[in-house]
Amino acid sequence: MTNSTLESPASSTSHRATRLTFPRVVRSEWIKLRTLRSTVWSFAIIVLLTVAFGLMFAVTLDTSGGAAGDVTVDAETQKSFTVISATLGVTFTQLVAAVLGVLIISGEYTTGMIRSTFAAVPTRLPALFAKALVLAVATFVVSLVSIVATALLTAPILAGQGIEGQLLEGEVMRALVGGAGYLTLVALLAFGFGAILRNSAGGIATVLGLILVVPTVLGILAAITQAVWAQNVSAFLPSTAGALMFATGDGSAAGGPPLGGIADEVLTLDPTQGFLVLLAWVVVLLIAASALIKRRDA
Numbered sequence: 001m002t003n004s005t006l007e008s009p010a011s012s013t014s015h016r017a018t019r020l021t022f023p024r025v026v027r028s029e030w031i032k033l034r035t036l037r038s039t040v041w042s043f044a045i046i047v048l049l050t051v052a053f054g055l056m057f058a059v060t061l062d063t064s065g066g067a068a069g070d071v072t073v074d075a076e077t078q079k080s081f082t083v084i085s086a087t088l089g090v091t092f093t094q095l096v097a098a099v100l101g102v103l104i105i106s107g108e109y110t111t112g113m114i115r116s117t118f119a120a121v122p123t124r125l126p127a128l129f130a131k132a133l134v135l136a137v138a139t140f141v142v143s144l145v146s147i148v149a150t151a152l153l154t155a156p157i158l159a160g161q162g163i164e165g166q167l168l169e170g171e172v173m174r175a176l177v178g179g180a181g182y183l184t185l186v187a188l189l190a191f192g193f194g195a196i197l198r199n200s201a202g203g204i205a206t207v208l209g210l211i212l213v214v215p216t217v218l219g220i221l222a223a224i225t226q227a228v229w230a231q232n233v234s235a236f237l238p239s240t241a242g243a244l245m246f247a248t249g250d251g252s253a254a255g256g257p258p259l260g261g262i263a264d265e266v267l268t269l270d271p272t273q274g275f276l277v278l279l280a281w282v283v284v285l286l287i288a289a290s291a292l293i294k295r296r297d298a
Contacts, residue, residue, distance in 0.1 A: 022126050029130040033104065033138060042100040043138070046183070047146045049096070050089035054150035057085045058157040078163045079172050080248045085158060086151035087179040087246045093146075094239070097139055097183045098211060101190030102203035104135050109198040124293050132191055132286065139187045144180035151176060171248060178245035178271060185278045186211070189238055192285025196292055211239045232267045238281050244274030 033039050061081065105128075108114040121127040151167055158164075166172050189210075194203040215237050222230035234240050269277065 020121065022130065025121055025126045025130040026133060028120075029127070030134045033131075033134050036104075036107075038103050038107070039100065039138075042096050043142045045096050046089075046093045046142055047149075049093050050086075050143075050146035051150050051153065053089035053092065054085045054154050055157070057088050058154035061085075061158070061161055061163075063161045063163065075166075076248070079166055079169060081158060081163050082151065082155075082166060082172055083175040083246065083248050085154040086147050086176055089146075089150070090179050090183060090246060093143070094183060094186045094211065095208065097143075097187040098190040098207045099204055100139070101135060101187035102194035102200060102207060104131060104194065105191055106194040106198060106200040106203050110200060125290055128195065128286075128290060128293055132188060135187055135191055136184050140180050140184040143183040144177065147176050147179050174271070175246045175248055178247075178275070181275070182242045182245045182278070185242060185282050186238070188282045189278075189285060192282060192289050195289035196285065210237070215239055228265045235267050235269055236277055238278050241269060241274040241277035244269055244271045245278070247271060 108117060117127050118124050155167065167176075190203065190207040193207045194200070197203045197206065215234055218230045218234040218237075221227060222234070
């Protein structure tokens with residue numbers, strides 16, 4: 001009786017010490033993320049491509065007027081060149097971010113490790129949200145560092161062409177952060193597809209098809225048929241709307257150039273609206289993934 005009474009508090013303390021909390025789930029998912037070779041390689045490729053394409057753009061840019069001599073570059077164009085040099089690689093690194101986003105979740109279904117994850121986190125949703133959180137934070141940090149580093153590396157090269165970097169200018173900073181935010185949301189978009197489909201090949205094919213194939217098909221359809229609806233639908237696709245996040249100027253754009261004579265009927269979005277559209281895609285997919293993960297077997 002006495003022994004039982006003395007051991008009870010120690011047992012209770014031990015139980016509290018090992019109680020499952022969301023920060024601990026996040027820590028566990030962070031360990032998984034940083035120890036995967038696919039994560040290391042994906043982030044390394046993002047850095048490499050961002051810097052490589054930025055330097056290539058800056059080195060090959062020619063602002064001279066040829067035989068006419070040097071041409072003065074206005075302030076808006078200078079800001080545009082600065083942003084393009086830093087974010088040109090996003091067009092390619094979005095594919096890497098998409099593949100990584102799918103593999104983070106689908107890989108566990110492939111190996112069967114998802115059963116261990118759900119056994120450790122029986123309610124399942126904290127594990128899903130922890131995965132999404134560490135993926136988002138890691139992708140944003142790596143992307144932002146890559147973009148800012150590229151902007152700094154290309155600034156002296158662009159200065160030789162008469163283009164001042166203006167990196168601390170509000171619109172330029174917004175576009176650079178927007179590029180990192182776009183890659184982050186693309187990774188989360190892919191993560192949602194991966195969680196829903198639970199298959200690496202299917203998830204990658206779906207997200208890349210949505211990012212690359214669907215906008216191309218709608219663009220061709222709009223060019224051939226002059227259909228305004230095709231341009232309007234294209235404006236709300238993830239890649240089209242998200243691209244406005246790292247655009248300069250007012251950023252207004254639809255699915256393509258306005259059709260002749262009916263430009264007023266074509267919907268336009270600004271960078272904030274583009275961000276909200278892409279965010280809505282991510283939220284809807286994560287809600288669907290949450291519902292399915294609760295209902296389906298691991």
